[in-house]
Amino acid sequence: MNKRTAADWCVLRVDLSRGTSSISKQNAKFLGGRGENHAVLLDTTPILPLSAGEAPLVWASGPLAGTGFPGASRMQMAARSPLTGGIGSSSAGSDFALKMRLAGFDQLIIVGMAASPVYLVLESGQAWIRNAKEIAGCSVSETDRWLRSREGSMISTAIIGPAGEKECAAACIMFDMGRAAGRCALGAVMGSKNLKAVVVKGKGEIAVTDPVQFDETVARVLKKIEASDVLQAIHRLGTMQVSPANVEPRCNFQAGVVSPEMNEQLNHHAFAPYYVESYGCQGCPVRCGRRYRVSKGQLAGMESTGLHANSVTDFGTRLGIGDPEAIIAAHGLCNDYGLDIDNTSGVIAWAMEAFQRGALNLKDTDGLTLSWGNTDAVLALLPQIAQRRGIGALLASGCVHAAAELGHGSEEFCITVKGQELEEALRPYKGWALGVVVTERGGTHTRGAPVLELGGEIPAEIAGRAGLPQISLEASTCEGKPEVVVYYERLHAVLDSLGVCYFISDWMDPGLPTLEDYSEALSATCGYDTRAEELLLIGERIHTLGRLLNVAYAGFSRANDYPPSRLMSSPIETGDVLSKCEWDRLLDHYYDLHEWNPVTGWPTHQRLVELGLDGYKWALNHKLEGLG
Amino acid sequence: MTGRLIVEEERCTGCTGCMLACSLAKEGTFSLSLSRINILRNEEVADFRPRVCVQCLEAPCIVVCPVNALSRDTQTGAIHLDQETCIGCQQCIDACPYDGVRFDHSRGMPLICDLCGGSPSCVEACRFPQAIRYEKEVDKR
Numbered sequence: 072m073n074k075r076t077a078a079d080w081c082v083l084r085v086d087l088s089r090g091t092s093s094i095s096k097q098n099a100k101f102l103g104g105r106g107e108n109h110a111v112l113l114d115t116t117p118i119l120p121l122s123a124g125e126a127p128l129v130w131a132s133g134p135l136a137g138t139g140f141p142g143a144s145r146m147q148m149a150a151r152s153p154l155t156g157g158i159g160s161s162s163a164g165s166d167f168a169l170k171m172r173l174a175g176f177d178q179l180i181i182v183g184m185a186a187s188p189v190y191l192v193l194e195s196g197q198a199w200i201r202n203a204k205e206i207a208g209c210s211v212s213e214t215d216r217w218l219r220s221r222e223g224s225m226i227s228t229a230i231i232g233p234a235g236e237k238e239c240a241a242a243c244i245m246f247d248m249g250r251a252a253g254r255c256a257l258g259a260v261m262g263s264k265n266l267k268a269v270v271v272k273g274k275g276e277i278a279v280t281d282p283v284q285f286d287e288t289v290a291r292v293l294k295k296i297e298a299s300d301v302l303q304a305i306h307r308l309g310t311m312q313v314s315p316a317n318v319e320p321r322c323n324f325q326a327g328v329v330s331p332e333m334n335e336q337l338n339h340h341a342f343a344p345y346y347v348e349s350y351g352c353q354g355c356p357v358r359c360g361r362r363y364r365v366s367k368g369q370l371a372g373m374e375s376t377g378l379h380a381n382s383v384t385d386f387g388t389r390l391g392i393g394d395p396e397a398i399i400a401a402h403g404l405c406n407d408y409g410l411d412i413d414n415t416s417g418v419i420a421w422a423m424e425a426f427q428r429g430a431l432n433l434k435d436t437d438g439l440t441l442s443w444g445n446t447d448a449v450l451a452l453l454p455q456i457a458q459r460r461g462i463g464a465l466l467a468s469g470c471v472h473a474a475a476e477l478g479h480g481s482e483e484f485c486i487t488v489k490g491q492e493l494e495e496a497l498r499p500y501k502g503w504a505l506g507v508v509v510t511e512r513g514g515t516h517t518r519g520a521p522v523l524e525l526g527g528e529i530p531a532e533i534a535g536r537a538g539l540p541q542i543s544l545e546a547s548t549c550e551g552k553p554e555v556v557v558y559y560e561r562l563h564a565v566l567d568s569l570g571v572c573y574f575i576s577d578w579m580d581p582g583l584p585t586l587e588d589y590s591e592a593l594s595a596t597c598g599y600d601t602r603a604e605e606l607l608l609i610g611e612r613i614h615t616l617g618r619l620l621n622v623a624y625a626g627f628s629r630a631n632d633y634p635p636s637r638l639m640s641s642p643i644e645t646g647d648v649l650s651k652c653e654w655d656r657l658l659d660h661y662y663d664l665h666e667w668n669p670v671t672g673w674p675t676h677q678r679l680v681e682l683g684l685d686g687y688k689w690a691l692n693h694k695l696e697g698l699g
Numbered sequence: 700m701t702g703r704l705i706v707e708e709e710r711c712t713g714c715t716g717c718m719l720a721c722s723l724a725k726e727g728t729f730s731l732s733l734s735r736i737n738i739l740r741n742e743e744v745a746d747f748r749p750r751v752c753v754q755c756l757e758a759p760c761i762v763v764c765p766v767n768a769l770s771r772d773t774q775t776g777a778i779h780l781d782q783e784t785c786i787g788c789q790q791c792i793d794a795c796p797y798d799g800v801r802f803d804h805s806r807g808m809p810l811i812c813d814l815c816g817g818s819p820s821c822v823e824a825c826r827f828p829q830a831i832r833y834e835k836e837v838d839k840r
Contacts, residue, residue: 074728277730
């Protein structure tokens with residue numbers, strides 16, 4: 072195999088129906104990662120129905136992935152989401168991106184469906200489709216062990232568990248067992264294709280343009296990481312100590328303020344006795360991952376890898392559980408069944424409220440008392456959901472579908488954005504709320520939501536970078552928030568396309584690497600002369616692709632950019648509520664900054680032309696015809 | 700003697716940053732198989748054990764080499780490979796008690812750590828977890 076350069080973009084297309092594959096070398100138009108994935112989906116017309124198994128599932132790394140650049144370890148996955156009907160987009164760290172690139176591939180397009188379970192092996196510029204009948208129905212850890220015994224221990228794996236095989240709405244793809252491409256039901260897309268796993272073997276090499284400049288850039292970035300108090304704290308304690316202080320989505324967002332007792336039960340000190348070790352993704356010095364184990368009592372032996380702040384929200388406050396052992400156990404079970412924790416706990420929270428209000432009863436649940444804080448019931452529900460057994464058959468489709476089937480007013484308890492379960496507490500943080508709700512993937516804080524706002528304010532430096540006067544912005548005000556959200560949307564689009572983790576950016580701390588550093592890294596690795604402002608523009612183009620896909624796939628419009636009605640109508644203890652009037656003003660300004668149509672929330676034809684995206688205008692026309 | 704690499708296994712995160720920095724410094728490319736360092740790993744329990752050349756005082760690799768292709772660099776104290784002389788017999792790899800030597804199959808030659816002339820790239824890449832340190836002026840080993 073010829074030596075590859077970091078600038079190469081080598082695409083492997085696998086047709087599982089025909090058992091064939093083809094390789095093409097191209098120039099990446101949108102850097103890589105998310106940008107290239109979304110471009111592939113927009114280039115795939117006509118739009119195929121979700122049920123056919125023919126629709127493409129696209130995986131990509133990025134030009135910095137696997138170079139040893141700190142945090143450049145991300146894989147991006149995209150497909151039409153069976154949960155939201157819109158764009159499904161998700162990402163994960165691990166060693167996978169590096170080994171996929173060393174195996175000779177930057178992007179993987181999977182179309183068609185296999186007749187029986189298979190797995191895919193990528194090695195030395197070639198791809199094999201192999202029989203996976205023996206591991207059908209197996210858990211993620213069983214599958215990983217089986218694959219390593221056959222393919223060698225130096226592989227990286229991406230696996231679906233029983234939840235993916237059963238096409239659950241909460242099914243995720245697990246990378247090297249401990250990292251999840253969680254949201255948007257992409258595990259279910261893999262399951263619909265009968266694709267149990269993808270294995271990569273990294274034997275090749277990647278050349279860079281300027282090794283000396285690369286070393287200098289990396290040394291500077293490492294110094295910034297070392298100097299960041301935020302990352303030092305995460306390095307020591309994981310992400311649990313950065314979760315919002317006292318406001319959490321308690322009991323399916325019916326309440327917000329967490330009692331001092333529960334705070335005590337669930338803060339990082341409470342987890343310390345169960346700590347086993349920390350771990351990190353390829354190329355990352357931060358190692359935010361944490362492994363916990365319960366060694367005594369009823370849950371002895373339960374273990375969880377990758378417990379983060381959202382794990383505590385998901386299986387703690389959201390379900391009224393104040394027990395670290397239960398959270399460790401629930402998280403560990405989700406990992407092994409291939410269930411995303413956010414979506415799974417969301418649908419369980421819905422079921423608990425349905426039980427609380429009488430829409431579900433003991434007969435429906437086969438005797439499980441779905442009361443708040445009932446750990447045993449939650450642990451019993453997880454396998455039922457993953458295997459679509461008992462009440463799990465109802466919950467496996469996600470709360471919106473479950474509520475449509477159940478009725479009895481249970482639609483009211485669906486706390487979702489664009490049909491996907493919401494995990495984040497939104498009320499006190501206006502920029503965070505806007506960023507979470509307007510994402511194309513259906514909620515989630517991984518697009519424009521400023522995580523720094525959870526600390527009480529957005530620092531002045533960030534306001535400056537978003538084009539505002541250099542004054543810090545308080546969490547509770549709306550002023551300047553759309554600007555900050557738009558800035559981070561573009562930054563994240565760039566990071567997702569380069570293959571870099573958000574933690575190594577000014578999303579976490581103003582002192583961490585900025586677009587200038589990424590511009591330099593790109594120049595050293597690929598020889599591109601792309602200045603920071605140009606990167607921001609590319610970020611805008613990539614972000615726009617996601618919007619276009621949502622319009623084409625689902626017709627999502629302004630109406631889908633509002634928070635769940637509970638957050639806008641029922642105040643919690645603090646009195647916080649996201650008012651409609653305030654939200655309308657935020658949205659108007661947000662669309663205005665993007666130069667999108669304020670009535671539809673869609674990119675305008677004119678803006679598409681200005682961004683050089685007029686080739687994708689069909690996405691708007693397609694839906695206009697459909698609505699007409 | 701000027702120095703050697705010290706590894707603290709329990710600090711290793713398995714991130715492979717040292718391996719990629721090594722292959723970039725010595726081969727000009729990012730490659731796991733062309734790195735002088737190898738991280739033995741067990742993903743299931745996150746057990747990572749970097750294997751590096753520890754620059755033994757009485758180095759078995761030098762002793763065992765049938766053609767005397769390996770020698771001690773008097774300037775840096777690091778083991779030096781004479782690529783012209785090496786016949787690729789891999790006896791140095793078998794002789795190393797620390798799994799510290801790897802083989803480049805494409806060139807048919809061992810990958811010998813030369814401590815980057817006294818400023819090892821792997822140490823720079825590992826500055827955060829500090830699983831690999833460079834210790835200067837060691838008299839005994």
